[in-house]
Amino acid sequence: MGGKSSISEIIKFAGTYISVCIGSGFATGQEIMQFFSAHGIVSILSNLICMGLLAYCGSSLLEIGKTQKLRSSNDIFTYLCGNYIGGFFKLFMPIFFFCSFMVMISGAGASINQYYGIDKQIGSIIIGLLALVSVLMGMNKVIDILGNIGPIIAIMSVGVGVVTIARNYESLCAVNQILTTIDVTKPVDHWLTTSIIYTGLNLIIATPFLVGVGSTAKKKSSCIWGGIIGGVLFMAAAIALNLGIMSDIENIYITEIPTLYMADKIGPIVGAMFSLMLIAGIYTTAVPLLWTVCTSYFKEKSSKFTGIAIFCTVLGIIGGRLPFATLVKLIYPLSGMFGVIILISIFVNKIKNNVFGINIKYKGL
Numbered sequence: 001m002g003g004k005s006s007i008s009e010i011i012k013f014a015g016t017y018i019s020v021c022i023g024s025g026f027a028t029g030q031e032i033m034q035f036f037s038a039h040g041i042v043s044i045l046s047n048l049i050c051m052g053l054l055a056y057c058g059s060s061l062l063e064i065g066k067t068q069k070l071r072s073s074n075d076i077f078t079y080l081c082g083n084y085i086g087g088f089f090k091l092f093m094p095i096f097f098f099c100s101f102m103v104m105i106s107g108a109g110a111s112i113n114q115y116y117g118i119d120k121q122i123g124s125i126i127i128g129l130l131a132l133v134s135v136l137m138g139m140n141k142v143i144d145i146l147g148n149i150g151p152i153i154a155i156m157s158v159g160v161g162v163v164t165i166a167r168n169y170e171s172l173c174a175v176n177q178i179l180t181t182i183d184v185t186k187p188v189d190h191w192l193t194t195s196i197i198y199t200g201l202n203l204i205i206a207t208p209f210l211v212g213v214g215s216t217a218k219k220k221s222s223c224i225w226g227g228i229i230g231g232v233l234f235m236a237a238a239i240a241l242n243l244g245i246m247s248d249i250e251n252i253y254i255t256e257i258p259t260l261y262m263a264d265k266i267g268p269i270v271g272a273m274f275s276l277m278l279i280a281g282i283y284t285t286a287v288p289l290l291w292t293v294c295t296s297y298f299k300e301k302s303s304k305f306t307g308i309a310i311f312c313t314v315l316g317i318i319g320g321r322l323p324f325a326t327l328v329k330l331i332y333p334l335s336g337m338f339g340v341i342i343l344i345s346i347f348v349n350k351i352k353n354n355v356f357g358i359n360i361k362y363k364g365l
Contacts, residue, residue, distance in 0.1 A: 201335050
């Protein structure tokens with residue numbers, strides 16, 4: 001019975017980790033195309049480096065959540081970065097997460113409007129209310145929901161990527177030559193640097209939420225294996241998408257939503273299913289963002305927690321009226337920078353514990 005329970009917990013944690021990382025950028029394929037496909041075949045090496053980093057960091061954060069009795073998930077910043085840098089993160093990150101939540105609300109409204117012709121405001125309200133209801137249900141229910149959605153999105157991404165590769169195998173072999181004739185946006189110029197920045201982008205949103213997930217764990221081993229499996233499967237889906245995009249890069253690079261283009265090429269039913277997946281991808285990031293903002297100030301399921309959740313949702317829907325592209329331009333550059341600091345802090349923390357034997361314990365203030 002204990003074994004089954006542990007396996008179930010590992011699967012839930014892995015699925016939740018995948019869900020948090022997916023977001024709108026991954027689901028649309030733009031993130032994968034710009035960070036990886038634009039670099040050509042060597043980007044597979046970038047993917048593998050990301051896989052190792054995300055597996056290691058994910059298991060570390062879940063384990064910290066289980067072993068350290070943090071007052072709130074936001075305290076992970078002072079635990080990892082110390083009182084000065086960590087103190088800045090504790091004050092600033094809830095604001096940053098709220099702004100990122102607004103990005104998701106705006107993106108959802110824009111996406112629903114584009115795919116289904118529904119007014120943008122209605123789309124934003126739908127995602128905002130779904131996120132609010134999920135957060136008010138509590139962490140355990142959120143884990144149940146996200147733990148199921150993430151793997152489905154990952155499996156669909158792999159399927160679309162594999163079919164696209166099979167149809168365009170010869171173009172994949174010539175991708176490096178093709179890239180010299182087209183202009184694909186690169187947020188980062190070097191393939192190695194891009195792997196570190198992309199890891200940071202995912203970690204900055206996932207860090208406090210994974211700590212909260214880890215605090216619910218029955219077994220420490222579930223945290224370790226949940227993080228490893230989640231990181232590996234997420235990047236396995238990214239590799240499949242990356243190869244699929246590269247195999248038809250000369251047609252895909254001019255599209256706003258590469259994954260939807262790839263899915264439509266397979267068939268209209270697949271395209272329709274993928275459009276729903278895109279909305280689900282936005283939802284799976286909006287929920288952890290809202291939860292993290294609320295738990296930074298008040299204990300889950302308290303009346304104050306409910307109040308701030310409602311307030312943030314309403315404010316997020318109002319703020320989500322800003323153009324999606326404008327919000328992304330303001331928020332995303334900061335994400336990578338903050339994420340790299342967290343990435344370095346996790347490694348330094350582990351080195352102190354495992355190499356020098358300095359056992360860092362959280363001390364609540």
